[in-house]
Amino acid sequence: MPNPIAATFRPYWQYRDLVRNLVIKDLKVRYQGAVLGFFWSLGNPLALILLYDFVFTHVFRSDLPNYILYLVVGVLHYNLFSQAVSQSCESLTSASGLIQKIYFPRILVPTSSLLFTLVLWVVAILILVVLYPFLGGIYHWGLLLYPLILGLYVAFIWGIALAFSVLQVEFRDLKHLVDIALMFGFWSAPIVYDINVLKPPFLEIISMNPLTQFMDLFHALLYAGTLPALNHVLIASAWTLGAVSVGMVLFRRKARHLVEDL
Amino acid sequence: MPPAIIVEHVSKEFILRHNRAMGLKTRFLSVFHKNKREKREHFLALDDVSFTLEKGEALGLLGHNGSGKSTLLQIIAGILQPSKGRVITNGRVAPLIQLGVGFNPELTGYENIFLNASLYGFLNKEIKRRVKSIIEFSELEHFIDAPLKNYSSGMQMRLGFSVAVNLQPDILLADEILAVGDQAFQDKCLNKIAEMRRNGMSLILVSHSQEQVNMFCDAFLLLDHGQVVHRTK
Ligand SMILES: Nc1ncnc2c1ncn2[C@@H]1O[C@H](COP(=O)(O)OP(=O)(O)O)[C@@H](O)[C@H]1O
Ligand SMILES: [Mg+2]
Numbered sequence: 484m485p486n487p488i489a490a491t492f493r494p495y496w497q498y499r500d501l502v503r504n505l506v507i508k509d510l511k512v513r514y515q516g517a518v519l520g521f522f523w524s525l526g527n528p529l530a531l532i533l534l535y536d537f538v539f540t541h542v543f544r545s546d547l548p549n550y551i552l553y554l555v556v557g558v559l560h561y562n563l564f565s566q567a568v569s570q571s572c573e574s575l576t577s578a579s580g581l582i583q584k585i586y587f588p589r590i591l592v593p594t595s596s597l598l599f600t601l602v603l604w605v606v607a608i609l610i611l612v613v614l615y616p617f618l619g620g621i622y623h624w625g626l627l628l629y630p631l632i633l634g635l636y637v638a639f640i641w642g643i644a645l646a647f648s649v650l651q652v653e654f655r656d657l658k659h660l661v662d663i664a665l666m667f668g669f670w671s672a673p674i675v676y677d678i679n680v681l682k683p684p685f686l687e688i689i690s691m692n693p694l695t696q697f698m699d700l701f702h703a704l705l706y707a708g709t710l711p712a713l714n715h716v717l718i719a720s721a722w723t724l725g726a727v728s729v730g731m732v733l734f735r736r737k738a739r740h741l742v743e744d745l
Numbered sequence: 746m747p748p749a750i751i752v753e754h755v756s757k758e759f760i761l762r763h764n765r766a767m768g769l770k771t772r773f774l775s776v777f778h779k780n781k782r783e784k785r786e787h788f789l790a791l792d793d794v795s796f797t798l799e800k801g802e803a804l805g806l807l808g809h810n811g812s813g814k815s816t817l818l819q820i821i822a823g824i825l826q827p828s829k830g831r832v833i834t835n836g837r838v839a840p841l842i843q844l845g846v847g848f849n850p851e852l853t854g855y856e857n858i859f860l861n862a863s864l865y866g867f868l869n870k871e872i873k874r875r876v877k878s879i880i881e882f883s884e885l886e887h888f889i890d891a892p893l894k895n896y897s898s899g900m901q902m903r904l905g906f907s908v909a910v911n912l913q914p915d916i917l918l919a920d921e922i923l924a925v926g927d928q929a930f931q932d933k934c935l936n937k938i939a940e941m942r943r944n945g946m947s948l949i950l951v952s953h954s955q956e957q958v959n960m961f962c963d964a965f966l967l968l969d970h971g972q973v974v975h976r977t978k
């Protein structure tokens with residue numbers, strides 16, 4: 484083996500089509516029988532945007548300019564987090580039939596579950612791409628950074644998904660707790676509100692939330708039309724590194740004896 | 746030539762967790778109720794098992810229910826980790842602990858072939874090359890585009906068996922699966938395995954039938970409560 488890094492990843496690379504087939508299976512099962520299939524994924528965010536548009540132009544008014552865009556950017560990115568994390572809890576326990584019968588790298592189970600969520604989400608975000616200029620979005624060169632920032636965010640989510648997938652095997656109530664926590668999580672980051680309106684104790688608390696950092700990045704790029712502040716990128720990267728490290732270590736430690744506990 | 750499988754002093758201890766607290770409620774109750782508390786019992790499913798399987802050889806595994814045959818296969822396949830000892834394998838191992846692992850009832854037979862085969866580490870382009878012979882062997886040409894939920898259980902097992910044997914493994918680990926479909930198809934399966942054996946495949950066959958073991962295997966191990974109590978050579 485000339486390259487130790489290549490040697491580490493070879494066993495996973497060998498199984499790349501397994502991941503692909505698992506994701507395709509989930510998509511087919513989800514949409515089987517639904518004539519409009521994929522398009523249902525577009526309906527949800529479209530309804531969301533129309534609803535917000537109605538409520539926040541006719542019922543409430545916000546001080547933020549282009550508030551709908553601010554809200555939609557935050558909500559869509561939070562949805563990715565909450566759907567992926569909630570699904571990850573059951574990824575291993577629901578794949579016990581596979582895991583007990585054949586060996587393949589176990590990490591591919593929560594990973595393909597995350598990719599499935601991501602594929603559905605990317606379809607949903609197409610609505611935002613179409614409506615972006617109408618909601619007041621600005622086209623600028625900084626948007627080219629968006630895939631990188633999204634990649635960082637997905638890696639952060641992946642780390643958490645790995646951890647929760649193995650913890651669920653031990654604590655079968657975890658998913659219920661996580662689903663409740665995710666409802667609070669929505670309000671623990673600046674999605675509906677602007678962080679600058681917060682008063683001191685709350686400002687500090689909310690800033691400690693890693694999601695706040697990511698929301699700042701997405702708002703900067705997609706709402707304000709500016710480059711994100713470098714220190715926000717660095718803090719978000721540190722959170723990603725932390726989440727991935729914890730997730731991988733926990734997963735490696737638990738994965739060896741996973742079969743016996745399922 | 747290195748042997749196909751070396752099993753060295755393998756022991757496997759399971760921890761049986763009686764009253765295992767799966768949820769918060771039971772965890773909470775167990776603080777107050779002694780009899781609801783989790784009791785752990787160590788159980789030795791395999792006790793110092795060693796053998797070597799040369800390339801091209803076939804070994805039968807016999808033993809009563811619960812004697813540890815499936816556990817041994819799972820350890821050789823890498824699904825379970827041994828508590829002591831180690832296993833070395835040379836070549837592509839195809840565990841057949843169950844036919845059609847990963848089959849999804851909503852997908853068609855054709856789609857399930859790809860799902861099942863990729864669990865064995867095959868790429869889709871490699872599967873595509875074999876898919877014709879898989880379908881041919883299964884004799885399910887007319888049903889292959891129908892969802893698996895419309896198959897009888899015998900048809901599903903036929904499809905699973907066809908995938909496994911057409912992946913051309915170097916080592917086949919078969920756990921009581923040679924009772925597939927009707928008599929004609931069973932004979933076909935046995936013939937196929939005999940043919941693969943002639944082409945150099947190594948085999949471990951778990952079976953209840955001494956007759957089947959005698960027909961296929963050069964040697965056999967008899968397990969009893971996790972220990973090898975008899976072996977032929
Ligand atoms: N995951 C497990 N946890 C606890 N005990 C197990 C587990 N798997 C198997 N056993 C126990 O190990 C013993 C051997 O089982 P097995 O290998 O399936 O036997 P066989 O295939 O020979 O019938 C049985 O007593 C079974 O209850
Ligand atoms: Mg068995």
